[in-house]
Amino acid sequence: MTNDSLPALILDTSAFFISIPVTGKIMTVPRVIAELKDLKGKARLEVLLSQGLIISEPDQKSLMTVRNAATKSGDGYVLSETDTDLLALAFEVHGVICTDDFALQNTAQYLNIDVHPMMQKKPEMRIWKLRCSGCGKYYDVMPADSICPICGLQVRRKNK
Ligand SMILES: [Zn+2]
Structure with missing residues (x-):
């Protein structure tokens, strides 16, 4: 059972390997699926698909918005294409990104996209x-x- 009133959780590659409570929609982008090459990743994908995982390609307009934001926030050089896709999808469906990637979190903040950090690390932590x-x-x-x-x-x- 899924609850449509909850924001969709957008899964980063690293989010595939932690157990997340699936209470609403779960989504990811085709590039993340392409990164799951080993058996463990594929097995996990099967589980998530059975829980209703939706694989969706972001549209061009959302991609443009994210690229512009990443340029402004200074993360343009460190964001991978997968990261950009994830941000664009989250932007499009008003979802929450599950990630522990710092550049991704930073750009997400810039776009007012909610991030669910997996390691409970504070993004503003000083090094x-x-x-x-x-x-x-x-x-x-x-x-x-x-x-x-x-x-x-x-x-x-x-x-x-
Ligand atoms: Zn010294």
């Missing part, structure tokens, strides 16, 4: 880098007293 001001080595963990064990100079936090 800090720890780098020695002397030798330039990057650290994952701040060394004791913020001093680089290699050259003895200070390790600083940089906002990437």
Whole structure:
């Protein structure tokens, strides 16, 4: 049973492999299907098709809208064709995209498309880098007293 009043969930390739509660429509684009090459992916596709997965190609007008938005948001270079298709479909049907792809989330925000992040990662999370001001080595963990064990100079936090 599906509920038509709920927004359609648009599945990214990575969303195929997590179990999502299917309460409304689920949709994806042909390019995502083409990316499912292994047995695991194909088996999962069978399951989703039996749950009512709709494979739909976005129209040219939606694609144009997404490409324009991606250019403006600065994500045009990193969005794959699959990402563009997914965004266009979500835009067209007013759906929610299931993805953990950052560029996709960013452009979606720009287009007022709802995103359902799978990893519960916050898209606005800052990435800090720890780098020695002397030798330039990057650290994952701040060394004791913020001093680089290699050259003895200070390790600083940089906002990437
Ligand atoms: Zn150093």
